[in-house]
Amino acid sequence: xxxxxxxxxxxxxxxxxxxxxxxxxKSISEGLARNVLSAKVNGEVRDxxxxxxxxxxxxxxxxxxxxxxxxxxxxxxxxxxxxVEALYPGAKFGIGPAIENGFYYDIDFGDRSVGxxxxxxxxxxxxxxxxxxxxxxxxxxxxxxxxxYFTEKDDEYKLELxxxxxxxxITFYNQGNFTDLCRGPHIPDTSFIKAFKILNVAGAYWRGxxxxxxxxxxxxxxxxxxxxxxxxxVMLEEAKKRDHRKVGKELDLFTFSEKVGAxxxxxxxxxxxxxxxxxNFMKTAQEKAGYLQVATPHIGSKQLYITSGHWxxxxxxxxxxxxxPQEGExxxxxxxxxxxHCEIFASRPRSYxxxxxxxxxxxxxxxxxxxxxxxxxxxxxxxxxxxxHLFCRPDQVKEEFLKVIDLVLLVLRALNFENFEAQxxxxxxxxxxxxxxxxxxxxxxxxxxIDAAAECGMKTxxxxxxxxxxxxxxxxxxxxxxxxxxxxxxxxVDYNLPERFELEYVGSDNQKHRxxxxxxxxxxxxxxxxxxxxxxxxxxxxxxxxxxxxxLLPVSDKYLDVCQKLQxxxxxxDIRTTVDDRNEKVGRKIRDAELTKIPFxxxxxxxxxxxxxxxxxxxxxxxxxxLTPEAFAALVRERxxxxxxxx
RNA sequence: GCCUUUGUAGCUCAGAGGUAGAGCACUUCCUUGGUAAGGAAGAGGUCCCGGGUUCAAUUCCCGGCAAAGGCUCCA
Numbered sequence: 103x104x105x106x107x108x109x110x111x112x113x114x115x116x117x118x119x120x121x122x123x124x125x126x127x128k129s130i131s132e133g134l135a136r137n138v139l140s141a142k143v144n145g146e147v148r149d150x151x152x153x154x155x156x157x158x159x160x161x162x163x164x165x166x167x168x169x170x171x172x173x174x175x176x177x178x179x180x181x182x183x184x185x186v187e188a189l190y191p192g193a194k195f196g197i198g199p200a201i202e203n204g205f206y207y208d209i210d211f212g213d214r215s216v217g218x219x220x221x222x223x224x225x226x227x228x229x230x231x232x233x234x235x236x237x238x239x240x241x242x243x244x245x246x247x248x249x250x251y252f253t254e255k256d257d258e259y260k261l262e263l264x265x266x267x268x269x270x271x272i273t274f275y276n277q278g279n280f281t282d283l284c285r286g287p288h289i290p291d292t293s294f295i296k297a298f299k300i301l302n303v304a305g306a307y308w309r310g311x312x313x314x315x316x317x318x319x320x321x322x323x324x325x326x327x328x329x330x331x332x333x334x335x336v337m338l339e340e341a342k343k344r345d346h347r348k349v350g351k352e353l354d355l356f357t358f359s360e361k362v363g364a365x366x367x368x369x370x371x372x373x374x375x376x377x378x379x380x381x382n383f384m385k386t387a388q389e390k391a392g393y394l395q396v397a398t399p400h401i402g403s404k405q406l407y408i409t410s411g412h413w414x415x416x417x418x419x420x421x422x423x424x425x426x427p428q429e430g431e432x433x434x435x436x437x438x439x440x441x442x443h444c445e446i447f448a449s450r451p452r453s454y455x456x457x458x459x460x461x462x463x464x465x466x467x468x469x470x471x472x473x474x475x476x477x478x479x480x481x482x483x484x485x486x487x488x489x490x491h492l493f494c495r496p497d498q499v500k501e502e503f504l505k506v507i508d509l510v511l512l513v514l515r516a517l518n519f520e521n522f523e524a525q526x527x528x529x530x531x532x533x534x535x536x537x538x539x540x541x542x543x544x545x546x547x548x549x550x551x552i553d554a555a556a557e558c559g560m561k562t563x564x565x566x567x568x569x570x571x572x573x574x575x576x577x578x579x580x581x582x583x584x585x586x587x588x589x590x591x592x593x594x595v596d597y598n599l600p601e602r603f604e605l606e607y608v609g610s611d612n613q614k615h616r617x618x619x620x621x622x623x624x625x626x627x628x629x630x631x632x633x634x635x636x637x638x639x640x641x642x643x644x645x646x647x648x649x650x651x652x653x654l655l656p657v658s659d660k661y662l663d664v665c666q667k668l669q670x671x672x673x674x675x676d677i678r679t680t681v682d683d684r685n686e687k688v689g690r691k692i693r694d695a696e697l698t699k700i701p702f703x704x705x706x707x708x709x710x711x712x713x714x715x716x717x718x719x720x721x722x723x724x725x726x727x728x729l730t731p732e733a734f735a736a737l738v739r740e741r742x743x744x745x746x747x748x749x
Numbered sequence: 750g751c752c753u754u755u756g757u758a759g760c761u762c763a764g765a766g767g768u769a770g771a772g773c774a775c776u777u778c779c780u781u782g783g784u785a786a787g788g789a790a791g792a793g794g795u796c797c798c799g800g801g802u803u804c805a806a807u808u809c810c811c812g813g814c815a816a817a818g819g820c821u822c823c824a
Contacts, residue, residue, distance in 0.1 A: 302818075302819085303818090303819095304752090304753080304818055304819035304820085305752050305753055305818090305819060305820075306752090306819060306820055307751080307752080307819095307820055307821085310820060310821060311820090311821085316751095316752060316753090316820085319819070319820090321819095347816095347817095351760080352760090358815090358816090360797080360798095360814065360815055360816095364814090364815065364816085410824095411824095412824060415824075416823090416824060419822080419823085420824095437824065438824060440824090467824095469823080469824080471822085471823075472750050472751095472821080472822065472823095473750070473815090474750065474751075474752095474819090474820085474821090475750095475821090475822075475823085476816090477817095481823095570824085572824095621824095655783095655784085657781085657782070657783055658781040658782060658783095659781070660781065685780085685781085686782090686786090686787085687780095687781090687782045687783090687786090687787065688782070688783055688784060689782085689783085689784065689785060689786075689787090690782095690785080690786055690787080691784090691785095692783095692784050692785055693784095693785035693786060694785085694786085695785090696785055697785080703784080705783065705784065707782095707783055708783090709783090717783080717784080719784060724784080725784065
């Protein structure tokens, strides 16, 4: 008997019954076999050395596959547990999964407290174990035997996990002296793990339940090459240097005040200028795309949110309503702009000819976040969205989606994001009861989103069951300069609010119809977006956005007057500059300007003063030579054009 | 919200049961210097806030508040 294995490229190969993924890899090439960590068989990730179940599709997973990485990290967690058990006999183990960057294991060390000082010993033990090329072995165990094993080991956490499993579906994995309850899969042996580092230690409740015992969570990561670990550590350090909270302080962009309140950012002049520039950029782009600006108040009657349904769903987790002293009316700080915009739509009869109606507002909204969740600008309690709501006919959804995608791409390009993809969130395939809106509209909208994403040629992943209850959505995921993933802009279709607000338009058939609403925010929140661009650029903002494009550096204060005149001249040419009028040497002024990441330094001394020129130095680049103010302005304009894609 | 850690000059941080220090920044003076730190002097503190213990608390204890790292949540 032979089995047919279909590979990702569509080719079909024939193997003996009982062949493993590893056998397939070896038949292709030895080199490939050396790199195979696990395999995806009929869509399920399995051990590479487990016999294939019969005819199947097979994808061999290596370090280059997300699932391959996850397999290795999960196996690494087992090895770390073995090392911990060897060093701390009696330690009990919770769960140890792979995560986006590495893995963790939750461990109960009993009365001992384990901290950073203990990392070195664990790392040494880990390396000792991994270097032995220990094989991972899978075994199926009966529930009774599994319970027996962990009862003897006195590990109540594993016992609790076993309780939730069905007899006949329980597997153990063993490597060396360590056996763990585990679904798998695992890498063939430990020789794939060449570098290991414990990154962090933190407390974590057993099963995420604050009423239960707090375990010690060890975060760690492994790599198949030492060099990759070194690079990762450099990247982490770089990320720390780029932390927007640190850079924001260094560049005087924003601050927080205890008196004002946690999670309420205060924008300093330079940061406010940055915000303003982003807003203007977006406004201009939106005007060209047919949006209409509106403005609505920061509060709205509680009734508004009862109508929208937000009161019922989020009311108790919101800032509580404020009341008027005489009449006892209740108002909420607005947590979103859409209910206000719905009322603008409803303010007069609408014809199908008016659609799509695109209402935009840089609306500041307030949402209660738990105090422990606040994080710099990335997670705040008051923030401004570049919000807009598109009211359209069902047949216009796709076209509007395409236009919004164009807008988002314009933004991403202007900010030097080169790596991005779209995530489309659709309904759960099985359970459709939790969604509102007609089947017909959902099908239409879901198809429209898929088509739109495909038409603009973006890399797209589709997630089922991730749609909001009121409609499908598309999120943009970007990778920043350090390879970290962020979710930025979002586009959501909404059938719910038009229903709740009873929005209508008159169609060509002279009948009333319900419009479809699209929520979209390319930046998402300005605060969060600025946090991302700070970390993406490390504070070296694109020239068009930088509050300070150039700084004039007089060689001595004899040339201060000349510099002030040049500043005016450059300002007339739309170049934003300041003058470093401190009593310091040029070397010092250059150093400080470099440190504050100003794109251009303009040195003015005797020669330049006489000729009316500038000696131009670029941040991080060095001397560019002497230019006239006009030539410099032209250079800056040219750079900006290229960045904004308007060249 | 919960757990752990932290809170000292504008910033980064040291410090001890007896009223506080460094570097950078700031002010003044000297210096007028050509592509990554010129020199000198000076000013600057409710040691997060409120209680308690003590002859004496910024230091020890308790309670708040804020921040960091987690856990849970996110229209």
